[in-house]
Amino acid sequence: MQYMRIVGRLPDRHGDELTARTRLRDAALECFAVDGFGVSVRVIAERAHVSPGLIRHHFGSKDALRGECDEHALSTLRRLKESALSAPAGTFLAQLAQVRDYSAYVLYILRSVRDGGPAGRAFLEHMIADAETYTDSAVDAGIVRPSRDSRARVRYLVMEGIGGLIVALGQHPKITMDNIGEVMTQIVAEVALPRLELFTEGLLTDRRMLDEYLLYIGDPPATA
C-alpha cells in the first residue's frame, strides 16, 4: 500500500496555455498553498512579477482568484487520479507531493481541507468518492474485508488519513514546495508500520466491544 507508484504521463500541461492570466493564477495557488489564504495580493503579484492592480483587472477580487485556484486544483486532482493507480487518498497525496510540479497542488488541497469551507469539502468529497470505488474493488477482489457499513468506513478512513497528514505536516515548522517531498516521505515512513499492523491485525484482542456495540445499535453480531 505504501509502495505503489504513480503511473501515466504526469508532468504534462494538457493544453494550459501560459497566458499571463494562468501564470497569475498559478502564482496565487502557490502562495495560498505555502503561506495560507491570508496572504496578500501584493505578495501574489510580486511572485508573478506583475502589479497588484493586474489581479483585479483579470479576476475582479481576491476571492474570485481563490475560486479559480479551487477549480483548477480540483480539476487537476481529478485528472491525476484518473491517470494514477488507485491508492488511499493520503498515500496518493504523499506520492504526488514528491513530484515537484504537483507539490503546490498537494499543499493547496490539504490547506483547503484544513481550513474547512466549501472548497475543502469539495476536495474531501472527491477523495471519498474515489476511495469508495477502489475500496469496493478491493473487497470484491478479496483483499479488503467487507464492512457492515462500507460508506461510513470509507469516509472514516479518508477523513482520518487526511486529518493525520494535516496534523503531521503542522508539526513541521516551515513547509515549502522544496521540502514538502521529503517531509511527506518521513511522515509516510513513520506511520507505515503502525498502519499496516492496525490494518492487518487490528488493535483489540477480542470482539467484545464490537459485539456489544452491534447489539447496542440493534444489529446482530457478525457470525464471522
Next chain:
Amino acid sequence: MQYMRIVGRLPDRHGDELTARTRLRDAALECFAVDGFGVSVRVIAERAHVSPGLIRHHFGSKDALRGECDEHALSTLRRLKESALSAPAGTFLAQLAQVRDYSAYVLYILRSVRDGGPAGRAFLEHMIADAETYTDSAVDAGIVRPSRDSRARVRYLVMEGIGGLIVALGQHPKITMDNIGEVMTQIVAEVALPRLELFTEGLLTDRRMLDEYLLYIGDPPATA
C-alpha cells in the same frame, strides 16, 4: 471505548478568582476558539465588556494574551485528564465538548493543533504522552494487542484520531460553543462502527502486505 464517562468533579474552578484579568483571558480563549486566532482585540474586549486598551494594560500584546490562553488551556487539559477515566484523545475531547464549561477548551485545543505551531505541538505531545501510559496498561491487561513499535503506534493513533476530528469539524459550517456538543456527538456516532470494526477485525484479509513490509525494513515477520 465510546461509552466511557468522564468522572470526578468537573465544573469546579479550582481557585481561579474571577478577577478582571482572568475574565479577559477567558473571553479571549472563547474568541480564539470560535473565531480563530485572527480575531481582533476589539472583538475580544467587546465580549469581556471592557475597552481594547485594557488588554494591552493587562497583557502587553495580543500575542502575550494568546500565550496565557495556551498555558491555561494546557493546564486545564492536564487537570481534567487526571480526574477522568483514561480514553483515547479524540474520544476524551468529544466527551469533554459535551460539558458546557469545557467546550471552549476543546475548540481551542483543536484549533491550536489544526493551525500547527508550538502550542498545538504542546497539546499534541501531551495527548500522546497520556495515551502512551493508558495504552501500555491496556496491553498489559490483555485488552490491546502489543505492537512492534508501541510509541510509533500511539503517535499514529492520536494524530489520526485528532486529525479526523479536525477534518470532520471543518465540514460543519459554523461551530459555536452552543452546538459543539451535538456536532461532536454526531461525529462520534458516525465513526463508531467503522472504528470498532477496524480495531477489532482489521481491514486486510491476509498478512502479506505487513509481512512484506517487515521483510523490507529488516524485521522478521511476527510468528503469531
Next chain:
DNA sequence: GTCTATATAATGATAGAC
C-alpha cells in the same frame, strides 16, 4: 493589458485623561 496612485477600512499598539 499593465502600470501607478490612492481611497477606504480594519488592525495592533500607544498615549494620556480620569
Next chain:
DNA sequence: GTCTATCATTATATAGAC
C-alpha cells in the same frame, strides 16, 4: 484600573494614466 482618542501599518478595492 479603566477609559477614550489616535497613530502607524497593512489590507483590498478602485480610478485613471499609458
